[in-house]
Amino acid sequence: AMQNVRRVVGRVIVDILNTHSFDAMNEIQYKISYGEDYSVGSFYVYNMHLSWYGYPGENQWKNEAVLPDSEGTYWAIGSDYAKTTAGTNLSSWLEGEVDGVGLGTYVQVQVNEAAWKGGAWQDYLFWSSSFDWHHKVALSVGYLWNGTAFLVGSGLLHRPAEASVAPACAVCPNDITYPCAFENAVKLSSHVETDFATPASNWSRISSNKWFGSAWADADGDEYEGTWPEGFYITTFD
Secondary structure (H helix, E strand, O other): OHHHHHHHHHHHHHHHHOOOOHHHHHHHHHHHHHOOOOOEOOEOOEEEEOOOEOOOOOOOOEOOOOOOOOOOOEEEEOOOOHHHHOOOOHHHHOOOEEOOEEHHHHHHHHHHHHHHOOOEEEEEEEEEOOOEEEEEEEEEEEEEEOOEEEEEEEEEEOOOOOOOOOHHHOOOOOOOOOHHHHHHHHHHHHHHHHHHOOOOOOHHHHHOEHHHOOOOOOOEOHHHOOOOOOOOOOOOOO
8 A cells, every 4th residue: 555655656756847848737737636647546646735734833733934825725636536626725625623723724734744844654633424533644745846836645544454364254363374364464564564654653652552453451542452363463673
């Protein structure tokens, strides 16, 4: 999943940085929104103006930056979202609230913060009718074209694959070389690898949360109890 995100973002960035006319740039935006040149399966790209949201400063949400503020207007976005969101910003179509601000503002801060760094992975809360409240991880990269700042990015849901089971749908043991044991080891490792790409991740978070297989008596994340069969946990080394 992370490889697909890198792939679609990288293809857009390479093409944009080799584009020198408005007609060619508009063609790329059209392909992002309505074509398949910059998508892989369900992975799509978003391209928006880089705004003052997420710019470092005293205010945790928005600070005056070195370029004019655009309020994060979408120029292009894939997966049929262009029909309803192109020309708008996240604040105008995302409903909900996080940390006392609108969900759209909150998400803009996350993706812009990553882009102002030049490019980074970022994790954040999100809401949709399909998954309710959940975590997402996105790679956002900032760039300058014709004197205007933009960001391009793509992301994925931050959640582990469902644990594989043993024969007869039994809970998969970790002390027998069933196929499910290998599958669960790969699934858990992939889940942790995704988390490590984000700023929120750290050794303590990985070691002490049931979302990552921790079985300590005082482990955090009771809502993730039973996500992984007993005996499957992660080990990390510096």
